[in-house]
């Protein structure tokens with residue numbers, strides 16, 4: 001819980017810092033944010049729902065098996081592969097349960113409505129602002145199942161890969177709830193590169209779910225919503241950028257970076273031959289490279305069938 005409060009606060013402050021410098025902007029700047037700190041509901045949810053995993057994991061038979069089969073290997077390829085498979089599997093798990101929370105009216109009114117108090121005013125502090133039952137059904141049950149799968153089906157599990165999956169999902173979840181228009185470089189950092197997958201969900205995708213709860217019920221990819229006919233990528237509250245505006249938006253961070261370097265880097269570094277040559281080459285390459293990045297972003301948004 002303390003970790004969650006710290007991470008949410010740090011992410012929120014970083015995004016605000018970027019917003020104040022004109023690098024990023026809200027998806028609906030006309031709607032003011034209403035939550036400005038870590039939510040009491042989030043704390044309550046963590047305290048009352050995390051027991052679900054502990055109850056399963058701390059059972060003597062399960063615990064001894066998990067300890068015996070744990071194989072901590074810091075293998076980057078294995079961790080990346082596990083994270084990717086984990087995110088894809090969790091997306092389907094999340095979509096199926098989340099859809100029921102919307103379809104079954106009493107479940108929506110008694111449980112899921114807590115999370116939907118946040119609409120266009122959504123920000124990072126709304127990420128885990130939900131009913132404890134929902135946290136068990138959509139999040140903690142998946143983590144418990146993943147551990148049991150490793151222990152009883154695969155026959156081993158890697159604590160590094162498991163921890164990385166939780167961190168990645170927390171990051172992507174905050175991304176989905178931040179309420180900011182997301183440039184590609186930010187999506188790359190927050191999703192650890194997964195944003196290049198065709199049909200990936202962006203910050204706008206889940207923001208639209210909070211504006212129109214019938215649509216966009218998956219969290220990480222748009223595949224299931226496209227198949228189920230519940231996909232939406234435009235909303236009247238979000239102004240659509242022209243390609244030129246989008247390109248300008250992608251380049252804002254690079255301009256800020258260039259400005260900071262010009263201001264703070266001592267002239268002896270910028271004028272020395274190798275550094276000057278490097279800066280010159282980077283300047284020449286910047287425009288086509290950024291255009292390619294933009295094309296990749298557009299391709300990843302539109303590659304999957306509508």
Ligand SMILES: [Zn+2]
Nearest residue numbers: 115177206210
């Ligand atoms: Zn949400």
Ligand SMILES: [Zn+2]
Nearest residue numbers: 098102112213
């Ligand atoms: Zn929902």
